[in-house]
Amino acid sequence: MLGVKEQTLAYPKTKTSRMSATTKKRILIFSFLIVPIIHLLIFSYVPIITNFFLSFTNYNGVSTPTFIGFDNYVRLFTDPQYIQMFKNCLWYMLMSIPQLVFSFALAIFVNGKFRGLQLFKGIAIIPYLLNGVIVSTIFIIFFNNTGTLNMLLGALGLEGLTTNWLQNLDTVNPAIASISIWRYYGMNFIMFFGALQTIPKDLYEAAAMDGCNKWQEIRYIAVPAIKKVLYINLILSISGSIQVFELPYIMMNGANGTMTPVIQIQQSAFQDDRIGFAAALSMLVFVIVIIAIGIQKLVTKERSA
Amino acid sequence: MIKESKGFKLIRAIFLISAALFVIVPLIPLVFMAFKTGTEYASTGVFTAPQSFLNFYNFMYAINVGKLGEALMNTAIILAVSLTVQVLFTTMVSYVLHRFDFKLKKLVTFLFTMTMFIPVVTTQVVVFEIIYSIGLVNTIWSVIILYSGVGIVGIYIMLNLLDSISKDLDESALIDGASYFTIYRKIIFPLLKPATTTMLILNGIGLYNDFYIPNIYLNKSTQTFTVALYKFFGSMSTPFEIVAAAILLGVIPIMIVYLFMQKYIYYGLAGAVK
Numbered sequence: 001m002l003g004v005k006e007q008t009l010a011y012p013k014t015k016t017s018r019m020s021a022t023t024k025k026r027i028l029i030f031s032f033l034i035v036p037i038i039h040l041l042i043f044s045y046v047p048i049i050t051n052f053f054l055s056f057t058n059y060n061g062v063s064t065p066t067f068i069g070f071d072n073y074v075r076l077f078t079d080p081q082y083i084q085m086f087k088n089c090l091w092y093m094l095m096s097i098p099q100l101v102f103s104f105a106l107a108i109f110v111n112g113k114f115r116g117l118q119l120f121k122g123i124a125i126i127p128y129l130l131n132g133v134i135v136s137t138i139f140i141i142f143f144n145n146t147g148t149l150n151m152l153l154g155a156l157g158l159e160g161l162t163t164n165w166l167q168n169l170d171t172v173n174p175a176i177a178s179i180s181i182w183r184y185y186g187m188n189f190i191m192f193f194g195a196l197q198t199i200p201k202d203l204y205e206a207a208a209m210d211g212c213n214k215w216q217e218i219r220y221i222a223v224p225a226i227k228k229v230l231y232i233n234l235i236l237s238i239s240g241s242i243q244v245f246e247l248p249y250i251m252m253n254g255a256n257g258t259m260t261p262v263i264q265i266q267q268s269a270f271q272d273d274r275i276g277f278a279a280a281l282s283m284l285v286f287v288i289v290i291i292a293i294g295i296q297k298l299v300t301k302e303r304s305a
Numbered sequence: 306m307i308k309e310s311k312g313f314k315l316i317r318a319i320f321l322i323s324a325a326l327f328v329i330v331p332l333i334p335l336v337f338m339a340f341k342t343g344t345e346y347a348s349t350g351v352f353t354a355p356q357s358f359l360n361f362y363n364f365m366y367a368i369n370v371g372k373l374g375e376a377l378m379n380t381a382i383i384l385a386v387s388l389t390v391q392v393l394f395t396t397m398v399s400y401v402l403h404r405f406d407f408k409l410k411k412l413v414t415f416l417f418t419m420t421m422f423i424p425v426v427t428t429q430v431v432v433f434e435i436i437y438s439i440g441l442v443n444t445i446w447s448v449i450i451l452y453s454g455v456g457i458v459g460i461y462i463m464l465n466l467l468d469s470i471s472k473d474l475d476e477s478a479l480i481d482g483a484s485y486f487t488i489y490r491k492i493i494f495p496l497l498k499p500a501t502t503t504m505l506i507l508n509g510i511g512l513y514n515d516f517y518i519p520n521i522y523l524n525k526s527t528q529t530f531t532v533a534l535y536k537f538f539g540s541m542s543t544p545f546e547i548v549a550a551a552i553l554l555g556v557i558p559i560m561i562v563y564l565f566m567q568k569y570i571y572y573g574l575a576g577a578v579k
Contacts, residue, residue, distance in 0.1 A: 033401055047428035051431050106324055114314075134556065138335050141335060189324075190575060246517065250516070265429075289424050
């Protein structure tokens, strides 16, 4: 059917074939790339460049921006209120260490095929499927005065440790930051576990021939093979920590000492109309992320070279 | 494989069970709560099972008052449109970058790669002004447009798979008189299916759960599921047991996807590391 149709359309066909191959290629390349590239320019590059210029102004969204030099940045580096929110990020960075080490150790330890593996993976991945509002609700219940954590502590005879975790200024940030252990260890486990499955089988066989025991197999084959994945994730967690937003915003609205740079950006830009200041803070986050990812790229390059 | 001793198996079982309990224990109070009546919630502990698991009052209340149905509908439309666009654009860009040589190729690759250094959270101050100036704030189109970009991770996954699709296929099709577009549509796109499926599922989960973007752009009458849940949760008048019921309802779609697509989720997460 199709063949007949093409034969009857002989004229247009010769017309297109007269178009050179290069022109055809150019048309395709152009038409396939143009929309994604425009999207990229409008929603990534133009904003970050505009942001850079706005960060030196006092723009408030209405009046014309006035150049104020480094004033916004000076405020960021001197006002203790803003220094505090970067300190809060340190908690999130810190908690990513147990999160990764825990999942790394578990993946190394359970490497292999055994009964119950699918069930375990199925359970471990659940938190990754839940959105920030759900996770926040779960952990408001968990950290509540009469909540899960205090009940468990009471049952263990550790009443002395119970506190109102989210109201206590000393515990609120570590409490919220520690949620990432629950939320992401399953996902990290599956990443590490997947990486372990790429180790060639003959390595294990050779080790068995040489009389290695299980512990030596872990120590000399599994750990070295996926160390790189651990490094990448550790460094990525630095750039993640500086961008923390969801949980402290949903659970506390940034109040009670839980402010983070991204919550502050949003508040300054969309509530306080301090767009110039929000732009400066965005630039600072941007620079920190660039440094973190840059280090990660260097580390990965060095190791694979 | 090295034989595992009994002791090793026992320790492994203890590790796995504790790790599984670690996930499950915080979830139990939420499930219980969704089935409790208001007075029951106030008077019982978090680990006390509800009197009846057939108490659906909270669920009905959440559906009727929380506008959750409408919000889920918006989320569905947003996901359908933006995932379709994402898949099309990502495969198109990858096809061009893998199969063609052209003058600006280096620059184009550079532009796409560098976006990983520009986190979404650092550009929204200006992006909001742009979206506002074209009048899309508080419409689902704002979110759809922002979700429709081509991510570098997607391109990497596609390029990897394209390496294994023989160029002979393209060439013989060319000799048969096929246009480049036909090659993309009839040969490349179908063969990229494993990668597009993985991308669809992982990005689908990501977008379904995204809170940041819809919270900025949709905060009045039009809401996605996540934002509706947040408004619901944030208004002091909503009893907590209703919030719990709403959450369980919202988890259903994602659990269905998860049950049928588990394989792809693991494959995608393991592949994301490379």
